[in-house]
Amino acid sequence: xxxxxxxxxxxxxxxxxxxxxxxxxxxxxxxxxxxxxxxxxxxxxxxxxxxxxxxxxxxxxxxxxxxxxxxxxxxxxxxxxxxxxxxxxxxxxxxxxxxxxxxx
Amino acid sequence: xxxxxxxxxxxxxxxxxxxxxxxxxxxxxxxxxxxxxxxxxxxxxxxxxxxxxxxxxxxxxxxxxxxxxxxxxxxxxxxxxxxxxxxxxxxxxxxxxxxxxxxx
Amino acid sequence: xxxxxxxxxxxxxxxxxxxxxxxxxxxxxxxxxxxxxxxxxxxxxxxxxxxxxxxxxxxxxxxxxxxxxxxxxxxxxxxxxxxxxxxxxxxxxxxxxxxxxxxx
Amino acid sequence: xxxxxxxxxxxxxxxxxxxxxxxxxxxxxxxxxxxxxxxxxxxxxxxxxxxxxxxxxxxxxxxxxxxxxxxxxxxxxxxxxxxxxxxxxxxxxxxxxxxxxxxx
Numbered sequence: 001x002x003x004x005x006x007x008x009x010x011x012x013x014x015x016x017x018x019x020x021x022x023x024x025x026x027x028x029x030x031x032x033x034x035x036x037x038x039x040x041x042x043x044x045x046x047x048x049x050x051x052x053x054x055x056x057x058x059x060x061x062x063x064x065x066x067x068x069x070x071x072x073x074x075x076x077x078x079x080x081x082x083x084x085x086x087x088x089x090x091x092x093x094x095x096x097x098x099x100x101x102x103x104x
Numbered sequence: 105x106x107x108x109x110x111x112x113x114x115x116x117x118x119x120x121x122x123x124x125x126x127x128x129x130x131x132x133x134x135x136x137x138x139x140x141x142x143x144x145x146x147x148x149x150x151x152x153x154x155x156x157x158x159x160x161x162x163x164x165x166x167x168x169x170x171x172x173x174x175x176x177x178x179x180x181x182x183x184x185x186x187x188x189x190x191x192x193x194x195x196x197x198x199x200x201x202x203x204x205x206x207x208x
Numbered sequence: 209x210x211x212x213x214x215x216x217x218x219x220x221x222x223x224x225x226x227x228x229x230x231x232x233x234x235x236x237x238x239x240x241x242x243x244x245x246x247x248x249x250x251x252x253x254x255x256x257x258x259x260x261x262x263x264x265x266x267x268x269x270x271x272x273x274x275x276x277x278x279x280x281x282x283x284x285x286x287x288x289x290x291x292x293x294x295x296x297x298x299x300x301x302x303x304x305x306x307x308x309x310x311x312x
Numbered sequence: 313x314x315x316x317x318x319x320x321x322x323x324x325x326x327x328x329x330x331x332x333x334x335x336x337x338x339x340x341x342x343x344x345x346x347x348x349x350x351x352x353x354x355x356x357x358x359x360x361x362x363x364x365x366x367x368x369x370x371x372x373x374x375x376x377x378x379x380x381x382x383x384x385x386x387x388x389x390x391x392x393x394x395x396x397x398x399x400x401x402x403x404x405x406x407x408x409x410x411x412x413x414x415x416x
Contacts, residue, residue: 002106003172006190013197017205019256024150025337026255028143029247032344035139036244038178039132039237046128047234048227060182061189062196064175068107068186069193071168074142078164082172085165086110089173092166093117101121123360129233130359133351136240140348143341151338152331210314211380214398221405225413232358236351243347246386247340254336268390269397270404272383276315276394277401279376282350286372290380293373294318297381300374301325309329 003082010072021077027070034066107186114176125181131174138170211290218280229285235278242274315394322384333389339382346378 014021021027041060043049075082118125125131145164147153179186222229229235249268251257283290326333333339353372355361387394 003110006107009194013194016207018208019205022256023337024146025335025341026251028146028344029251029255029337029340031139031142032240032247032340033244033251035135036241036247038135039240039244042128042132043234043237043241047237048230061179061184061186062192064179064184065186065189065193067175068172068190069197071171075165075168080165080168082165082169085169086172088166089169090113090117093173101123103120104122126360127233129231129237130355132240133233133236133355133359136236136344136351137348137355140345140351143344143348147338147341147345151341152334211318214315217402221402224415226416227413232354236354239347239350243343246343250336250340269387269392269394270400272387272392273394273397273401275383276380276398277405279379283373283376288373288376290373290377293377294380296374297377298321298325301381309331311328312330 003086006068007072007076007082010069011076014073014076021073024074024077027074027077031067031070031074034063034070038063038067107190110172111176111180111186114173115180118177118180125177128178128181131178131181135171135174135178138167138174142167142171211294214276215280215284215290218277219284222281222284229281232282232285235282235285239275239278239282242271242278246271246275315398318380319384319388319394322381323388326385326388333385336386336389339386339389343379343382343386346375346382350375350379 022030038060041063045060071082074080075085126134142164145167149164175186178184179189230238246268249271253268279290282288283293334342350372353375357372383394386392387397
């Protein structure tokens with residue numbers, strides 16, 4: 001499942017509905033909400049609000065995937081191909097940032 | 105390029121370095137920083153701080169991919185397969201949330 | 209009620225409990241969670257998820273005050289006086305940034 | 313300096329300019345940006361990106377005050393009195409949440 005394929009799956013779902021994509025600022029507010037839920041899970045699993053590990057470990061992945069879903073909405077609404085963007089990030093890692101940390 | 109493949113590319117890069125993955129809370133603080141940079145680009149492109157569209161449109165994708173990169177770090181550090189998590193989110197969309205909005 | 213007085217009220221409450229202040233990264237994860245809840249309210253009141261205005265207007269203030277409460281925890285845990293920090297921000301506004309926008 | 317007085321100082325500064333307050337979603341995107349900068353400082357001071365302590369300790373307070381400045385903008389633009397909202401949060405602490413943690 002490619003990032004672009006993830007985008008296509010989100011688009012297929014969104015296109016069923018009259019509402020369509022929200023405005024960029026609206027999607028961003030939702031993104032921040034989803035990121036906040038990742039933060040809550042981080043505190044539950046690894047911080048002061050410890051709960052049962054099994055249940056939470058599962059949720060952390062889903063909270064993270066909710067963030068990716070929201071990013072797919074933003075990307076789709078703006079015609080951005082996240083595969084290309086991710087390639088550029090990896091190029092940055094192997095280029096500009098390659099000596100930023102000590103190698104093994 | 106699958107979400108899991110994105111995770112594998114991030115892992116290949118991280119494994120070069122002695123440092124390894126940061127702790128979950130540290131990765132989360134970085135995640136929030138990257139999300140903040142998405143917010144800044146949203147305001148630049150669609151809000152009160154307008155700049156030239158071409159340059160910014162490009163950056164928005166890269167800022168979003170920086171968020172995905174950071175999520176891949178968190179997922180890898182915790183043994184989470186984001187393909188599976190994303191599948192669960194899509195199942196939630198077609199299940200629980202399928203009548204949440206008006207269909208076309 | 210001064211920012212420092214807000215900090216003191218938070219401290220008085222926290223000092224009742226054995227737990228004390230969380231670690232900075234843990235407070236930050238909570239901060240992001242509270243900010244996410246502000247984002248959710250923004251979308252409810254001003255975005256695609258409209259609800260009744262009266263009820264929500266109230267909540268937005270409380271969600272914002274939850275963010276301030278969390279900042280007070282972080283400041284207290286680190287011996288930071290937010291009055292002084294806020295003064296420095298206002299000095300920055302009247303100094304470096306004074307000609308950033310067009311005056312009336 | 314009261315929360316309301318902080319709001320008044322922000323309002324006095326904003327009222328000099330033609331632009332006025334941004335829309336709620338725009339202020340929120342800025343809020344997320346400022347919160348991200350708090351996250352960056354947390355990682356610098358307490359995480360894997362350690363720097364000199366003296367310089368950073370100062371900045372953390374200012375980054376936090378930038379968040380409060382942004383909240384004051386949002387509150388002012390919506391006619392919200394943060395003193396009242398903060399009172400409600402403290403009431404919640406002493407009411408609903410009073411037995412949430414173990415007392416000393």
